[in-house]
Amino acid sequence: MLFGNLGEPLSKLCGDLEAADIRIYPRVYGSVVILFTVAATFVSLLGSVLLMAVGVFSPLVGIGLLLLPVTVLMGGILWPRIKMADRGASLSSEVPYAAAYTAVMSTGGISPYVSILRLSRAPLLPTFRKMARLLDVKVRGLGADPVTALEDIGKTLPSAEFKELLLGYASTLRAGGDVVHYLLRRTEVLFRERLSGLKTVGERVGQLMEIYMTFGILLSLGIYSIYAIQLALGSAFAEMQVGIFGNVGFFMGFAYFFLPFLSVIFLWLVDISQPKYPTEENSVYFLFMGTCIPVALLVLPGLFLSFPIPELLGFPLYNAEHELVVSLTSLLNLERGFEGALGLLITLVVVTIPAAAYRLYISWKEGGMEFGFANFLRDLVEIRKSGLSPEKCIMSLADRNYGNLSRFIRTVSRQVSWGVSYSRIYQDFSKNVRSWLSKVSMFLLLDAIEVGGGTPETLETLAQFNESIVSMEKEKNSMLKPLLVIPYIGTAVLVFTIITLLTFFRSMLGVVSKSIGFADIVTLLLPPLIIHIYAMGIVGGKISSGEVSGGFLHSILLLLFTLFMITLVPYFSIGIVPAPVG
Numbered sequence: 001m002l003f004g005n006l007g008e009p010l011s012k013l014c015g016d017l018e019a020a021d022i023r024i025y026p027r028v029y030g031s032v033v034i035l036f037t038v039a040a041t042f043v044s045l046l047g048s049v050l051l052m053a054v055g056v057f058s059p060l061v062g063i064g065l066l067l068l069p070v071t072v073l074m075g076g077i078l079w080p081r082i083k084m085a086d087r088g089a090s091l092s093s094e095v096p097y098a099a100a101y102t103a104v105m106s107t108g109g110i111s112p113y114v115s116i117l118r119l120s121r122a123p124l125l126p127t128f129r130k131m132a133r134l135l136d137v138k139v140r141g142l143g144a145d146p147v148t149a150l151e152d153i154g155k156t157l158p159s160a161e162f163k164e165l166l167l168g169y170a171s172t173l174r175a176g177g178d179v180v181h182y183l184l185r186r187t188e189v190l191f192r193e194r195l196s197g198l199k200t201v202g203e204r205v206g207q208l209m210e211i212y213m214t215f216g217i218l219l220s221l222g223i224y225s226i227y228a229i230q231l232a233l234g235s236a237f238a239e240m241q242v243g244i245f246g247n248v249g250f251f252m253g254f255a256y257f258f259l260p261f262l263s264v265i266f267l268w269l270v271d272i273s274q275p276k277y278p279t280e281e282n283s284v285y286f287l288f289m290g291t292c293i294p295v296a297l298l299v300l301p302g303l304f305l306s307f308p309i310p311e312l313l314g315f316p317l318y319n320a321e322h323e324l325v326v327s328l329t330s331l332l333n334l335e336r337g338f339e340g341a342l343g344l345l346i347t348l349v350v351v352t353i354p355a356a357a358y359r360l361y362i363s364w365k366e367g368g369m370e371f372g373f374a375n376f377l378r379d380l381v382e383i384r385k386s387g388l389s390p391e392k393c394i395m396s397l398a399d400r401n402y403g404n405l406s407r408f409i410r411t412v413s414r415q416v417s418w419g420v421s422y423s424r425i426y427q428d429f430s431k432n433v434r435s436w437l438s439k440v441s442m443f444l445l446l447d448a449i450e451v452g453g454g455t456p457e458t459l460e461t462l463a464q465f466n467e468s469i470v471s472m473e474k475e476k477n478s479m480l481k482p483l484l485v486i487p488y489i490g491t492a493v494l495v496f497t498i499i500t501l502l503t504f505f506r507s508m509l510g511v512v513s514k515s516i517g518f519a520d521i522v523t524l525l526l527p528p529l530i531i532h533i534y535a536m537g538i539v540g541g542k543i544s545s546g547e548v549s550g551g552f553l554h555s556i557l558l559l560l561f562t563l564f565m566i567t568l569v570p571y572f573s574i575g576i577v578p579a580p581v582g
Helices: 004-012 026-054 059-107 112-119 126-141 146-156 160-174 179-233 247-273 283-306 309-313 320-331 339-366 369-384 390-396 403-418 422-432 436-450 456-512 518-545 548-567
Strands: none
Touching: 004 026, 026 059, 059 112, 059 126, 059 160, 059 179, 059 436, 059 456, 112 126, 112 146, 126 146, 146 160, 160 179, 179 247, 179 456, 179 518, 247 518, 283 339, 283 548, 320 339, 339 518, 339 548, 369 390, 369 403, 369 436, 369 456, 390 403, 403 422, 422 436, 436 456, 456 518, 456 548, 518 548
16 A cells, blocks of 8 residues: 555544544555645645746745645644544534433333434434444444444544443443433433533633624724824835735735634634534525625626726726716715725625525524424423323314414324324424424424324423423523624724724825825725624624524624715814924
């Protein structure tokens, strides 16, 4: 094997490939990493030679090419560890619901092994589903007994909670203990631990938001102020082409790379810090991309011509969209230089409105459905205690008001009365409902009834678990929603300060008669500020709702506030009186 002798020791640095769900022999994986590193080294050397031959080689480019093979090597080493951590986080978020399902099924006489296999056909828990299929292969394909297979899988899982659940079940079963009692108590412990963990989420996310605001507001104000002063005091564009505060350095460095990259990093940090559901509704993002691409193709050419980069590159400044932006700038009584910022702002608002409206429609259509399901289960338990069958209980609750859930309960009631199979009932329910929590609750209920576990005790257990989940969600929302105010306050401070700064320099430049004018400063400073404010809205929505799509509406509101502040520039002035001479 090529690089086989080097691949084996390298694979030991990569961590446990089986725990990371990478089905490659460790020695082979290490050899592949070394092969790609060698290939990246040749590409780096060849690129350096070609760039030096054409005379465009620079120290910065050389450092980038030098880091290419190092990046490939480190990426190959860290990838299994990253994937293992991601798989462990996914299992930890899924294990309370899987444990609740197993506990409910156990009260109906179904073993955990059979319960896990039944979960393998449900797409609600994707990471758990893969583990269930692996368990099926070990038992039915390799002939292992279920308890041993569960122990073997539990030892390799990167989730401590799920590992403890499986190993504890196996040891309880081997010792002849009460398995049902163990599963019920262990599930309750998992929910309590998850609820207590939520109490630290608000503090952790709040600290992240403070750090983000420090970089996104204070650092932005400092850089913008220094750059604006340097522009105002400089004699011409030609004197300011070097460093981070030069035109190219500022555009490609801080404004158009660092700030957006900072927002992406914090989105990722918030995502790994927040508890989240195993699956997410992606139709909002598809709608956003479907709106963004055609609008971008129509509008961006004109916006591009509104930025100073084409002037620096010698491109002609004429385009229909550009002329439209110029006309709109005049209509708002703004001076020349606001075209790029105004066009970019309107474009981002237009692109985001459909996705934000669709997200609001989903929230209106399915808002409060989880709380309604908890009330439905509690009513179902109380009626079941009277002796009615589970099917009769569902039909008797069809006319009660459970908010947005009511119409789906009526549909389920009709299907139950017609004798439709429970699997078909769940399929129809999951097609029309986007709420993951409502889907998993309905799956637990219908599966418990289907296997004959619709006893009052089983339904009581299910109702208690569902109420615990709803309580956790309510606790999480109450902790995270106040953090949404921070991006609004930060945007107000940032926009007001930048507008005040621009107005000050407009007055100052008129007094000192410098060669670089107010329009040039506005054209350079405002467009990246628009992008940064848009990203701040996305981060705020992610923090408050747990989903990136929740930030679309907040981005629109922040941009509209920015537009309002921009329109006040002609009416906001700071007088500067020249100092007396002599």
